Amino acid sequence: MTETEIPDDIADPLARAGARLGPFQQRVCWHEEVGSTNDLATAAADAGAPEGVVVAANAQSSGRGRLGRTWASPPGAGLYVSVMLRPLPHALPLVTIAAGVAIAEGVEAASGLSPCVKWPNDVYVGSRKLAGILAEAGSSSAGDYVVVGFGINLRPVPFPDDIAPRATSIEGELGRDVDRGLVLAECLAALANRYRLLQGGARDAVIAAWRSRAAQHLGRPVEWDAEHGTRRGIAHDIDARGALLVRVDDRIVRVISGEVRWIS
Numbered sequence: 001m002t003e004t005e006i007p008d009d010i011a012d013p014l015a016r017a018g019a020r021l022g023p024f025q026q027r028v029c030w031h032e033e034v035g036s037t038n039d040l041a042t043a044a045a046d047a048g049a050p051e052g053v054v055v056a057a058n059a060q061s062s063g064r065g066r067l068g069r070t071w072a073s074p075p076g077a078g079l080y081v082s083v084m085l086r087p088l089p090h091a092l093p094l095v096t097i098a099a100g101v102a103i104a105e106g107v108e109a110a111s112g113l114s115p116c117v118k119w120p121n122d123v124y125v126g127s128r129k130l131a132g133i134l135a136e137a138g139s140s141s142a143g144d145y146v147v148v149g150f151g152i153n154l155r156p157v158p159f160p161d162d163i164a165p166r167a168t169s170i171e172g173e174l175g176r177d178v179d180r181g182l183v184l185a186e187c188l189a190a191l192a193n194r195y196r197l198l199q200g201g202a203r204d205a206v207i208a209a210w211r212s213r214a215a216q217h218l219g220r221p222v223e224w225d226a227e228h229g230t231r232r233g234i235a236h237d238i239d240a241r242g243a244l245l246v247r248v249d250d251r252i253v254r255v256i257s258g259e260v261r262w263i264s
């Protein structure tokens with residue numbers, strides 16, 4: 001759990017990215033193993049740290065995914081990272097949408113792959129998941145915050161049986177090694193850029209970038225559990241607060257949380 005010196009292969013690309021890292025330039029904490037990087041970033045927020053804290057690890061013993069799932073985090077297989085932000089109220093609803101776009105952009109800049117996004121905030125290459133995002137909001141005496149945790153699969157280690165057919169990794173896709181420090185630096189730089197836009201009110205630019213990365217999934221059938229049973233429709237778009245808009249017969253239904261199952 002102890003913070004250690006940042007390894008050179010991570011520190012060097014971060015140093016080269018310099019001011020492009022925006023708020024993430026100030027404080028990057030590296031751990032060889034933690035329970036969950038989200039927990040440490042949340043502790044920093046609760047202790048009153050300014051936004052921009054980055055907690056990154058080589059392994060997690062209790063990595064969490066969305067909807068109470070586990071995020072398998074073996075040593076060196078992925079990047080396990082959490083950043084702490086204190087968004088303005090108008091920016092908050094789109095932070096995870098912006099983060100999905102940014103992770104896709106960062107992976108593309110570092111590897112040449114062209115990932116897409118899938119609502120709410122998964123990053124895919126083709127039909128396989130490459131990265132996931134877990135955003136956890138909170139409030140402390142220093143104000144409201146959101147911890148954005150992202151896990152990016154770097155290496156094609158054996159994934160747990162239930163996710164293996166639907167998971168991929170950067171190196172598995174490329175068929176060669178990838179510079180993990182460059183992946184981290186480019187993702188943080190892209191996130192800094194998207195977050196700056198969002199804070200400045202450029203919501204439409206973030207939504208447009210999300211739409212173009214989501215084209216593969218929009219127009220596809222989805223289903224979700226609603227109060228009176230399962231509902232089905234066609235994924236249509238997102239709205240200005242990041243909700244999924246689904247066409248059901250001749251109406252548009254807003255889906256805001258929970259599990260959306262993509263059919264086909």
Ligand code: BTN
Pocket residue numbers: 035036037038060062063064065066067069071079080081082122131132133134149150151152
């Ligand atoms: C998902 O797709 O279910 C979200 C996965 C999020 C995993 C990351 S890894 C870094 C951070 N720490 C955690 O415990 N979870 C997130």
